[in-house]
Amino acid sequence: MSATGIVIDVEGLTKRFGGKTVVDRFSMQVRRGQIYGFLGPNGSGKTTTIRMLCGLLTPDAGRGTCLGFDILTHSAQIKRQVGYMTQRFSLYEDLSIAENLDFIARVYGMDGRRRRVDEALERLGLSSRRGQLAGTLSGGWKQRVALAACLLHEPKLLLLDEPTAGVDPSARRGFWEHLHELAAGGMTVLVSTHYMDEAERCHALAYIAYGKLLTHGTVDEVVRGAGLATWSVEGEGLVALAGELRGRPGVDMVVPFGAALHVSGPDPALLEASLAAVRSRPGLRIERVPTGLEDVFIHLMKEGEPVSATTASGN
Amino acid sequence: MFSWNRFVAVLVKEFVQMRRDRLTFAMMVGVPVMQLVLFGFAINLDPKGLPTAVVSAETSAFSRSFVRAMENSGYFRVIAQPALVEEGERMLARGEVQFLLQVPADFSRRLQRGERPAILVEADATDPAATGNAVSALQGLNLTALDRDLAGSLASLRASPAPFEVRVHRRYNPEGITQYNIVPGLMGVVLTMTMVMMTSIAMTRERERGTMENLLATPVRPFEVMLGKIVPYILIGYVQVVVILVAARQLFEVPMVGSLVLLSAVLVLFIAANLAIGFTFSTLARSQMQAMQMTFFFFLPSMLLSGFMFPFRGMPGWAQAIGELLPLTHFLRVVRGILLKGSGWADIAPNVWPLAAFLLVVAAIALRRYRETLD
Numbered sequence: 108m109s110a111t112g113i114v115i116d117v118e119g120l121t122k123r124f125g126g127k128t129v130v131d132r133f134s135m136q137v138r139r140g141q142i143y144g145f146l147g148p149n150g151s152g153k154t155t156t157i158r159m160l161c162g163l164l165t166p167d168a169g170r171g172t173c174l175g176f177d178i179l180t181h182s183a184q185i186k187r188q189v190g191y192m193t194q195r196f197s198l199y200e201d202l203s204i205a206e207n208l209d210f211i212a213r214v215y216g217m218d219g220r221r222r223r224v225d226e227a228l229e230r231l232g233l234s235s236r237r238g239q240l241a242g243t244l245s246g247g248w249k250q251r252v253a254l255a256a257c258l259l260h261e262p263k264l265l266l267l268d269e270p271t272a273g274v275d276p277s278a279r280r281g282f283w284e285h286l287h288e289l290a291a292g293g294m295t296v297l298v299s300t301h302y303m304d305e306a307e308r309c310h311a312l313a314y315i316a317y318g319k320l321l322t323h324g325t326v327d328e329v330v331r332g333a334g335l336a337t338w339s340v341e342g343e344g345l346v347a348l349a350g351e352l353r354g355r356p357g358v359d360m361v362v363p364f365g366a367a368l369h370v371s372g373p374d375p376a377l378l379e380a381s382l383a384a385v386r387s388r389p390g391l392r393i394e395r396v397p398t399g400l401e402d403v404f405i406h407l408m409k410e411g412e413p414v415s416a417t418t419a420s421g422n
Numbered sequence: 423m424f425s426w427n428r429f430v431a432v433l434v435k436e437f438v439q440m441r442r443d444r445l446t447f448a449m450m451v452g453v454p455v456m457q458l459v460l461f462g463f464a465i466n467l468d469p470k471g472l473p474t475a476v477v478s479a480e481t482s483a484f485s486r487s488f489v490r491a492m493e494n495s496g497y498f499r500v501i502a503q504p505a506l507v508e509e510g511e512r513m514l515a516r517g518e519v520q521f522l523l524q525v526p527a528d529f530s531r532r533l534q535r536g537e538r539p540a541i542l543v544e545a546d547a548t549d550p551a552a553t554g555n556a557v558s559a560l561q562g563l564n565l566t567a568l569d570r571d572l573a574g575s576l577a578s579l580r581a582s583p584a585p586f587e588v589r590v591h592r593r594y595n596p597e598g599i600t601q602y603n604i605v606p607g608l609m610g611v612v613l614t615m616t617m618v619m620m621t622s623i624a625m626t627r628e629r630e631r632g633t634m635e636n637l638l639a640t641p642v643r644p645f646e647v648m649l650g651k652i653v654p655y656i657l658i659g660y661v662q663v664v665v666i667l668v669a670a671r672q673l674f675e676v677p678m679v680g681s682l683v684l685l686s687a688v689l690v691l692f693i694a695a696n697l698a699i700g701f702t703f704s705t706l707a708r709s710q711m712q713a714m715q716m717t718f719f720f721f722l723p724s725m726l727l728s729g730f731m732f733p734f735r736g737m738p739g740w741a742q743a744i745g746e747l748l749p750l751t752h753f754l755r756v757v758r759g760i761l762l763k764g765s766g767w768a769d770i771a772p773n774v775w776p777l778a779a780f781l782l783v784v785a786a787i788a789l790r791r792y793r794e795t796l797d
Contacts, residue, residue: 163638186641197636214640 112139114264114295115160117171117178122155122164122318129155131318132169137297137311142290144309145299148408152318153299154194157266160297161189174263187215190257194268196249200242204233204252207241208259215260227255247278254282258289265289267298271305283308303401314407321407326400333403335359336375338382340368342391355381362405371402445707449715453722460726460741468555469736471499472520475510478503479527483571484586488541489523491567497556511544514593516769517755520546520553520735533568533586540587547592548762549603552733557590564588594762601674606761607730609666610753613659613689614696614724615717620658621700622713624651630710644792648785652697659693660686670761679764688756688770691777695749698784705791724750752776 115137122130130152137143145153158164160173162182170177176184198207208227212220228234231251244252250270257265265286271279283305286296290310298309306312306326313323322329340348345368349361352370357377362369372378386393440447474492478485492498498521504510510522524542526532532539543560545553564584572585595602628634637647663686670676699720707713725731727741728750734742745751752773759765759773 161639163635183641186639189639191636191639193632193635193639195632195635197632197634199633200631211640214642216641 113137114139114141115143115171115173115297117160117173118169120156120159120166120169120171122152122159123167129318130159130166133315133318133320134169135313135320135323137295139295140290140293141310142286142296142298142308144306144312145297145315146301146306146312146404147299147315151316153315154268156315157191157268157297157299160185161191161266162186163191187260188263189266190260190262190264191266192253192257192268192270194272196241196253198241198249198253198256201240203238203240204228204244205237207252208256211256211259217260223259227259231255247274250274250278250282254285263293263295265294265296265298267296269299269301271300271302279305303399303404306400306404314404316408321410322403330398330400330403333398333406334373335371335398335402335406336373336378337369337371337396337398337402338378338393339364339396340370340382340385340391340393341366342388348385348391351385352381355384357381360402360406360409362402364401369396369399369402371398371406443711445712445715449719452719456719456722460723464727464737464741465732466736466738467551467732469552469733470496470556472497472552472556472735473501473518474498474521474523475502475504475513475519476500476523476525477505477507477510478523478525480525480529482530484530484533484568485525485541487571488525488563488567488586491563492523492560495556495559495563497559512769514544514546515759515763515765516772517546517759521556529586536585538583538586540589542589542591544591544593547595547598548758549729549733550592550595550598550600551603552735553592554598557592560588560590602676602762603758604730605666605670605674605676606757607754609663609670609757610692610728610750611725611730612662612666613693613753614750615721616662617655617659617693617696618700618703618720619714619717620655621651621697622703622707622717623710625701625704626707626710626713629708644789648701648788648792652694652701655697656690656693660689663689676761678761680760680766682760684767684770685757685760688753688760688774688777691774691781692749692753692756695777695781695784698781698788699749702784702788702791705788705793724748727751729754746776747780749777749780 113136115135117136118134120130120133121128133152133156145157147153155164159166160178162178162185166179170179172178173185174188176182178185199210202210205224205228208224209220212223217223225234228237233239233248233252241249241252254267254270257267271282274282279302286298287308290296298305300306309326311323311325312329314321314329322332324332345363349363349368352358352361352368357372357374357379358370358381359372360370362371370378370382382393385391476489489500493500500523501519502510502513504513507524510519510524513519514522522544524544526539526541529539529541541564543557545557547553564586568585592598625634628637667678667682671678700717703713703716703720707716723744727737727745728734728748729745730750734745734751737745755773756765756770756777759770763769
């Protein structure tokens, strides 16, 4: 690892599957101890990028290092120090929790295997259920066991591919608290997610769509960088109103947010003028609100949209 | 209530899915074609032109006529004329010839004296089906074979009883008990079936369940995975072997003349060869279903062309050539040789090296095919 504490440093990563470019000249730097959020629509190349970082896929172009090792030539060394949690639960369902952990410990050639497995079970609070088959765990528990399995060999970098998909909010909160504890201890975490609340918990974000990096930085930097002004409209007949507002000068997007419409655009003056036309209508409350991360992402997603939006790998 | 629309919905979906799964589709067409070819053209229950060695202690018109008469029956083809009986015996033991014909030294002299000398025909009867018809064809051959040679003063010898005797020794399986041939062979068949199937599924299961990605993300190496997946099945293979051997001895009273240690040594090679094939299939198949189908595609010719069910020598050249490529063919010769003939290392060596070569080639393919990445 370099002295500057850069854990992931990649440049121009490109991956094509059968002529389709899934990741296009992707560059990124992640510092040690950061929780780096990886966002983007389905099929945007998040999983492919993560797989290239840990040597599961060979990039067609580009170069870079992960934990100081070249991702093209030293994937064996990288694998030893990376904990990778796949999108799909990928422990052995027909092995017990303890057997799964024991297998991982053996594969990584850990010393004091029994102790490590016992400690991991203790931390999980699963000591009493160590003999339970992994396949019979509930979604939240599966995710916790999978994370424990990733951490067993004390990696320096965690690559988490949508770790909380299908997990209830309280389990998700617990999961993120755990990630922050790990990061505080010096662990670097790259995590892909679709949840806005999770995105906001990251130290830094990258938004990737259709294989291209569209923006990156802290939450504030990303929001400011988008240069959007947003008004919230509440009241009656919002669906009809949304149709009416779309396409007006200065209106970039109209998005329903619960009981309100978020109307955003890059030019506040123009947008305000367009809204003035409906402002007088009875029963409508219109106020300027701070632009949220979600507004920015929806905006980015629309901007980055290519003509044909077929999705590729992203399973 | 039966709904026509719902029925059609399921029907259409099935057809669409069937079309998507190319391999299954190919299987549905391929299997009948393969069976037609194998059963229709390759299998012959009446093998002819069986290789025969002739050890003739004297060369006379009589012995030559008899050999010619044997060849004319279509069942025998003389491929060697060793000088010594021992050499002929060795050829028989190694399975190089199916029959060994011995003409005694004073054959023509005793024949002319009307002493009715005997010609000895030794048959490798490990597979009674392969020799049965040929042995029957020998019967009565002694009555007519020498008709042209017995002229003039010897013409009186033409009358029955025949001028000489043909004594047939059915070696290795004198009573012609089919089980002696089938039960040892079954060992090879069972191993081929289970070993190939188990390993071909083992790897595909990882991929289907999504655990493959995890495995690839760990530092484990392909060779370690392959070895780790293969060894448990070698043990299972040995359990099967023990079961079959015990049954062979206790239930079928199959003779076990040769060395079981030698057999176990060859078994390692044979089991490993089958596991390597299974492992290769598992790197090719995308689902467990496909792995099963590939196993079946391998198993069918193994069973039919190896000489397990039908006499190997009855098959046409092309089928024998395919058969020579299959590990089961060679293993059958080894296991039958060891158990029934008491073959030693020198006798089975010609069938051991093809097993080893097969294992090396297939394992190399398997390792090449195994990807450490998801590319």
